Amino acid sequence: xxxxxxxxxxxxxxxxxxxxxxxxxxxxxxxxxxxxxxxxxxxxxxxxxxxxxxxxxxxxxxxxxxxxxxxxxxxxxxxxxxxxxxxxxxxxxxxxxxxxxxxxxxxxxxxxxxxxxxxxxxxxxxxxxxxxxxxxxxxxxxxxxxxxxxxxxxxxxxxxxxxxxxxxxxxxxxxxxxxxxxxxxxxxxxxxxxxxxxxxxxxxxxxxxxxxxxxxxxxxxxxxxxxxxxxxxxxxxxxxxxxxxxxxxxxxxxxxxxxxxxxxxxxxxxxxxxxxxxxxxxxxxxxxxxxxxxxxxxxxxxxxxxxxxxxxxxxxxxxxxxxxxxxxxxxxxxxxxxxxxxxxxxxxxxxxxxxxxxxxxxxxxxxxxxxxxxxxxxxxxxxxxxxxxxxxxxxxxxxxxxxxxxxxxx
Numbered sequence: 001x002x003x004x005x006x007x008x009x010x011x012x013x014x015x016x017x018x019x020x021x022x023x024x025x026x027x028x029x030x031x032x033x034x035x036x037x038x039x040x041x042x043x044x045x046x047x048x049x050x051x052x053x054x055x056x057x058x059x060x061x062x063x064x065x066x067x068x069x070x071x072x073x074x075x076x077x078x079x080x081x082x083x084x085x086x087x088x089x090x091x092x093x094x095x096x097x098x099x100x101x102x103x104x105x106x107x108x109x110x111x112x113x114x115x116x117x118x119x120x121x122x123x124x125x126x127x128x129x130x131x132x133x134x135x136x137x138x139x140x141x142x143x144x145x146x147x148x149x150x151x152x153x154x155x156x157x158x159x160x161x162x163x164x165x166x167x168x169x170x171x172x173x174x175x176x177x178x179x180x181x182x183x184x185x186x187x188x189x190x191x192x193x194x195x196x197x198x199x200x201x202x203x204x205x206x207x208x209x210x211x212x213x214x215x216x217x218x219x220x221x222x223x224x225x226x227x228x229x230x231x232x233x234x235x236x237x238x239x240x241x242x243x244x245x246x247x248x249x250x251x252x253x254x255x256x257x258x259x260x261x262x263x264x265x266x267x268x269x270x271x272x273x274x275x276x277x278x279x280x281x282x283x284x285x286x287x288x289x290x291x292x293x294x295x296x297x298x299x300x301x302x303x304x305x306x307x308x309x310x311x312x313x314x315x316x317x318x319x320x321x322x323x324x325x326x327x328x329x330x331x332x333x334x335x336x337x338x339x340x341x342x343x344x345x346x347x348x349x350x351x352x353x354x355x356x357x358x359x360x361x362x363x364x365x366x367x368x369x370x371x372x373x374x375x376x377x378x379x380x381x382x383x384x385x386x387x388x389x390x391x392x393x394x395x396x397x398x399x400x401x402x403x404x405x406x407x408x409x410x
Contacts (some may be wrong), residue, residue: 059084066106105263111197114343122188
């Protein structure tokens, strides 16, 4: 159904309304040009599946996953893969950079070289100024208190994890720590606990997660509170934070708490896998960079995974150069030809003007000479009178003989 409104412009000053109906209903038919690709799922990733199903809104949604022991080398396009009325019945991840509707590769999970948790906290009302004025050595008290809590962690006691560093924060003016900015810097601590995976890539994550929950329990039980000049300071409510770091071997990138190689069509850049740019490809898991297509060829999009897809021919630079040369030569030739034509026209006009002036003078002078020959009279008494500027005036009243008249006819 389609509708229209008689408002562009609206009738005014007694004008009539638009003719015809306001609405029109027609039966839609599928034409050859209609795009409908929801019945065809995107290709399954290597060592994985798309897992697509229909939804209640007449759309099809895919939830990709990898086999056990594998993980996607990129999270791009993973969250929302849909085809339906809202996408024009095309897969929403299809575009000029991804014409083949590709997602990341399921690549084998590799253990990290090291997993680290950095746990930090701040003491309520304990500022640097309070610490400086206090008789108690605030830094020493904080260190000993936190050290005791870390030493009680199960993974530390059995040697599966260890404390790499312990720092007191907020004690030095002008130095900001990694916690969110506050108007008044509070004194606190930052402890780094690390673990080296042995076999299972998840083993360290589980141990460090258990250590975090233990530290949180100690904070909630006020086990990290300290006494400064007979005043007890406890951790600020919700004043702790934790974040993790993953150290990956060369050629791999961090995904969650483990490492993966970048699959075909992508290469490692810093901490993530980047898609191969247009005109390049990568067929394996180990190459550190993408391979350029043969000269004169490019790809149809990004993340090309096979050399055979370098099948888009480029126009050769020498062809563009030749076209420019021909265009320049033609332009110069036309310009020179026009200039030559203008010059010829000007020259002929000037020559004709001069020729007419010279002929007039010759005719006039010839008539006088003939008159002198046949009539035997001087120029002074001729019917032609010569002026001071060299021109002549004809005066027939001065003619005295037939020979002079004949000379004019001649």
